[in-house]
Amino acid sequence: MFKNKKNVFWQALILTGVIFIFGLVLGMAFESSRLSKINEYYAIAEISLMDILALNSMIGLDDANCSILFNSNIEFADKIYEEALLLEKYEESGKMSDSIKLAHRKYDLLRTFLWINTIKLKEKCQQNFSVIVYLYEYDPEELTKKATQIVWSRILFQLKQEKGNEIILIPIAINSDIESLDSLIEKYEFSDFPKIIIDNEYIISELSSIGEIKKHLN
Amino acid sequence: MEFLTVVYLVYIFIALYFLSLFALIYIQNKKNLFSQKEITNEYSLDVVIPCYNKEKNISKTIQFLLDSDYPYLKKIFVVDDCSTDNSWSIIKKFARENSRVIALQTPKNTGKASGAKNYGAKFANSDLIGFVDADSYPQKDAIRKMIGFFDDEKIVAVTPTILVEKKEKFIEKLQSIEYKIIAFTRKLLGCVDAIYVTPGPLAIYKKKIFDELGGFDETNLTEDIEITWHFISKGYKVGMSTLSRVYTIAPDNFKEWFNQRVRWNVGGIQTINKYKKTFFRKGMLGRFVLPFFVLSWFLGVFGLSVLFYRTFQKIIIRYLSTAYSIQAQTVILTLREINLTPNVLIFFGTALFILSLSFTMLALSYSRDGGSKKSGLFGILIYMFIYLLLYPVLLVTSMYKFLRGKRSW
Numbered sequence: 001m002f003k004n005k006k007n008v009f010w011q012a013l014i015l016t017g018v019i020f021i022f023g024l025v026l027g028m029a030f031e032s033s034r035l036s037k038i039n040e041y042y043a044i045a046e047i048s049l050m051d052i053l054a055l056n057s058m059i060g061l062d063d064a065n066c067s068i069l070f071n072s073n074i075e076f077a078d079k080i081y082e083e084a085l086l087l088e089k090y091e092e093s094g095k096m097s098d099s100i101k102l103a104h105r106k107y108d109l110l111r112t113f114l115w116i117n118t119i120k121l122k123e124k125c126q127q128n129f130s131v132i133v134y135l136y137e138y139d140p141e142e143l144t145k146k147a148t149q150i151v152w153s154r155i156l157f158q159l160k161q162e163k164g165n166e167i168i169l170i171p172i173a174i175n176s177d178i179e180s181l182d183s184l185i186e187k188y189e190f191s192d193f194p195k196i197i198i199d200n201e202y203i204i205s206e207l208s209s210i211g212e213i214k215k216h217l218n
Numbered sequence: 219m220e221f222l223t224v225v226y227l228v229y230i231f232i233a234l235y236f237l238s239l240f241a242l243i244y245i246q247n248k249k250n251l252f253s254q255k256e257i258t259n260e261y262s263l264d265v266v267i268p269c270y271n272k273e274k275n276i277s278k279t280i281q282f283l284l285d286s287d288y289p290y291l292k293k294i295f296v297v298d299d300c301s302t303d304n305s306w307s308i309i310k311k312f313a314r315e316n317s318r319v320i321a322l323q324t325p326k327n328t329g330k331a332s333g334a335k336n337y338g339a340k341f342a343n344s345d346l347i348g349f350v351d352a353d354s355y356p357q358k359d360a361i362r363k364m365i366g367f368f369d370d371e372k373i374v375a376v377t378p379t380i381l382v383e384k385k386e387k388f389i390e391k392l393q394s395i396e397y398k399i400i401a402f403t404r405k406l407l408g409c410v411d412a413i414y415v416t417p418g419p420l421a422i423y424k425k426k427i428f429d430e431l432g433g434f435d436e437t438n439l440t441e442d443i444e445i446t447w448h449f450i451s452k453g454y455k456v457g458m459s460t461l462s463r464v465y466t467i468a469p470d471n472f473k474e475w476f477n478q479r480v481r482w483n484v485g486g487i488q489t490i491n492k493y494k495k496t497f498f499r500k501g502m503l504g505r506f507v508l509p510f511f512v513l514s515w516f517l518g519v520f521g522l523s524v525l526f527y528r529t530f531q532k533i534i535i536r537y538l539s540t541a542y543s544i545q546a547q548t549v550i551l552t553l554r555e556i557n558l559t560p561n562v563l564i565f566f567g568t569a570l571f572i573l574s575l576s577f578t579m580l581a582l583s584y585s586r587d588g589g590s591k592k593s594g595l596f597g598i599l600i601y602m603f604i605y606l607l608l609y610p611v612l613l614v615t616s617m618y619k620f621l622r623g624k625r626s627w
Contacts, residue, residue, distance in 0.1 A: 008246065008410060009506070012239035019238070020231050023569070027562025093561040143531065147538030155548045209546050 031100070034090050038103045041083050042110075048076045049113055056117060066125035073121055074129070077114055077168040080107060081160070084171060104138070108176040112184065115170050119200055130217040131168045132156065135185060136194040138173035145194075152194050155210050167217065223563070225524060230566045232517065237573050240406050244580070247409040251584070252460050255366025263291050263361065263422065264342035265350055268334030270299040270327070272352035273308060275467060279352050280312050280319060288361040295320045297338040300327040305352075331418060332434035332441035339433055347425045353467040354419035355383065360462040364422055367457035374427040374454040375446060377404070377416040378462030379585060388597075389475055393468040395582065395601045401460070402581035408458040414507045415443045416456060419466040427454065438492070440485025447493050450503045460584075476612070483616030486511065515613060522610035574602065 052072045055065070084107060091100050118131045134156055136149050153171070160169050172181060174193055188195075188203065196204040202216040244251075265283055269276050276296070283294050296319060298306045306323060313321035324337050335349055346368065350356060356378070364376040379401040382394040407413050416423075421442060431448050434441035446456055469475035490511055496504035497512075543550045578598055 006410075008242050009239065012235055012242050015238040015242065016231060016235040019234055023562065023566055024227075027565060030560075030562065030565075093564075143534050144538060147535050147542060150535070150539040151542040151546060151548065154543060154552055155546060157552060158548055207546065210548060 035099050035103065038083075038087060038090065038100065041086075042103065042106055045076070045080050045083065045107075045110055048072070048079065049110055049117075052076055052117060053113075056120060066121075069121060070125060070129065073114070073118060074165050074168060077118075077170060078165075080110060080114070081169055081171070083107065084111075104173065105176045105178070108173050108181065109178050111170050111172045112178055112181040114168075115172065115184065116180070118168055118170070122199065129166060129168060130199055131170065132159075132213065133197040133200075134169065134171040134194065135174050135190070135197065136171065138175050149194050152196070152207055155207060155213070156196075159210055159213060163217070222524070222528075226563050227566075229517065229521065230563075230570065232513070233570055233574075234566075237570070237577060240403065240577065243406045243409050247406070250409070251405055254363055254459070254461055255369060257362065257366050258369055260290055261346045261365055261368060262344040263288065263346040263348055263365075264293045264295065264344040264425075265291065265348040266335055266338035266342065267294065267296045267350050267352055268299060268331045268338065269296055269301065269305050269309065269352040270331075270334070271301045271303045271305060273301070273304040275353040276305050276308055277312070278355060279350060280309075282355040282357075283350060284316060284318065285358055286356065286361050287358050288365065291361060292318070292344055293320055293342065294318055295322055295338040295341050297334040298323045299329075299331075299334040300324060328436070330436060330439070330441070332436045332438065335441070336433045336436060339428065342425060344425055346422050347428055348420065348422040349418065350420050350464075351418040351466060354380075354464050355466070356420050356464045357462070360420065360459075360464055361422070363462040364457075364459040367459060368422075368424060370455070370457070372453075372455040373457045374424045374449050375416045376422050376457045376459055377413065378420050378459050378464050379405075380417055380419045380464050380466055381585070382468045383465040384467060384470065387470050388600075389472060390468050390470055391597050392601050392605050393475070395578075395597060396605070397468070398585035399578060399581040401585045405458050405460050408456070410502070410506075411450075411455050412502045412506050412510075413456040413458055414446055414450075414511070415440075416446045418442050420462075420464040423449075435492075438485055438488050439481050440489065443482075443485060444489045444492065447489055447503055447507070450501065450507065451493060451496055453501060476615075479612045480616050480619060483612055484620045487515075487616060487620045490515075515617075518610040518613040519617070522614060525610075571602075578602065 052069070055069050055072060087100070087104060087107060091104060115131070115133055122131065134152065136152070137145060140146050140149065156169060156171070160167065174181070174185065188197070196207065196213065198204070198213065198216040204212060207213070267276070267279060267283070272279075280294065280296060283291070296309045296312070298309055298321070300323065306321075309319075309321045312319045320341065322338055322341065324334055328334055328337070331351070339347060346365070348361065360378050364378055367373050367376045380397055381401070382390055382397050385391050385394045404413055404415075423445075427449070428445075431445070431452070433445075435444045435448075438444040449456060469478050490508065493503065493508060497508055498504050540550050575598070578601075582598070
């Protein structure tokens with residue numbers, strides 16, 4: 001009698017196991033479909049970057065080429081900024097695997113490329129635009145830092161909405177383990193983050209309002 | 219995978235397991251849930267009513283027992299535990315007017331229902347002994363429908379469906395939902411010999427076994443849980459008669475409700491402590507009931523800690539970012555920050571909610587009281603999302619009180 005009754009406990013365990021595994025597999029499939037989408041975006045972004053690099057390497061830039069190069073950079077920066085926002089959402093809701101975090105690193109590498117490219121662009125062309133690089137810490141443990149970064153992102157988001165094509169906004173996570181990025185920011189000798197670098201010239205460590213960024217823009 | 223995600227998945231797995239368990243027990247025993255055992259033996263029965271300051275309810279309780287249609291109910295021992303109100307006079311009046319009612323008074327106040335119950339039990343001389351709380355009203359056929367279960371030699375205790383008498387205040391309505399769900403799950407647990415309590419509103423035991431085990435443990439705050447565990451630890455079984463109904467008065471304010479639940483939980487800890495050596499041994503007590511109790515404690519307390527940690531963290535971040543946003547004159551919340559992107563935890567959560575809601579509705583449909591209206595969806599949702607969430611708080615409070623040495627009512 002006891003044995004017969006005990007069977008139901010095992011049956012429930014098997015049933016739960018089946019439902020649970022099915023749910024996990026479904027969850028993983030769902031997250032991997034989102035990752036595929038991000039990877040697809042990334043592949044396109046990579047092509048755009050290669051295109052920009054090709055344009056950049058053209059000898060004897062005239063005003064017309066500068067304009068094309070500038071527009072390509074703006075378009076590319078906006079595109080990967082939008083994708084960064086999407087990626088951020090996916091990262092927050094991604095629970096099953098860390099692959100999406102790897103995608104974040106790949107995007108940080110792309111943004112580092114973009115930053116290097118805009119430095120060259122600024123040197124070669126006399127276009128009237130500003131490059132804002134936002135260096136932040138990915139998933140900081142300190143709550144105050146987390147809150148600060150939330151507010152800085154909001155301010156920069158608001159600025160981008162206002163200024164549109166007048167600025168190139170490049171947010172990069174500094175702890176993505178990217179050598180080129182590390183050597184790029186090494187010269188600034190930053191001891192803590194977040195930081196905002198405007199046109200590789202002005203550095204903002206304390207941000208009290210949007211006006212503080214605006215006053216350094218071209 | 220993050221630690222918290224693993225924690226959530228473990229909780230989901232356990233919740234799914236119990237839902238599957240109850241669903242399977244229900245499917246396999248659907249036809250027997252309302253089965254009634256016919257009376258084949260003329261078991262004599264004496265009933266003990268412990269009473270302390272229940273002048274408002276005691277008459278009704280005695281009257282309901284006198285109206286019982288069980289023909290072999292011999293004596294009703296009403297034990298006054300030195301009440302300070304008018305209870306004793308009422309009991310004596312009943313005793314004068316009805317020979318079946320025996321008025322008893324403890325030499326001094328015992329301070330616990332178990333004290334008065336054991337005192338009354340000494341006077342009983344019958345095959346079966348019943349205990350009825352002084353604020354509970356067994357329906358006319360309740361006892362008769364329970365008796366047939368005792369034909370099974372292994373069954374030494376039988377419990378009925380307990381429902382809430384008054385459902386005027388919202389807290390009483392919530393308890394009404396809770397009692398119905400408890401009655402349904404208790405019946406399901408009965409199908410696997412895992413009933414873990416024979417509650418005070420009405421419980422009937424085989425007198426010989428009750429005496430052999432020494433009656434109620436007067437050091438325990440929940441003698442009704444303790445005696446049931448005592449029975450099953452000895453290899454006996456507990457039956458439940460779904461068709462027998464007893465209505466009881468539930469607390470009508472938060473403070474009273476909270477104190478009652480803390481007392482139940484402190485008693486629960488005392489019982490776990492007493493029977494801890496049977497863990498994973500001794501049939502259903504050690505293999506299911508005890509691990510189930512311990513697991514619910516652990517999950518409740520750990521879950522509450524995680525919830526507090528997460529909420530506290532979120533509040534601090536929200537406070538800091540809002541204060542900074544105001545200072546920086548920027549927006550305090552953007553649409554993009556409201557993340558509604560679905561993920562595996564949301565899928566599981568939604569599935570669990572739907573399954574729990576279905577289980578609750580099923581339980582309520584089975585325990586619907588004759589006179590009352592259906593429980594509203596609003597009440598059910600409040601029960602699921604607020605009332606049940608208070609339980610971990612009760613557990614922590616009870617643990618604190620237990621450690622501080624609370625052992626009295």
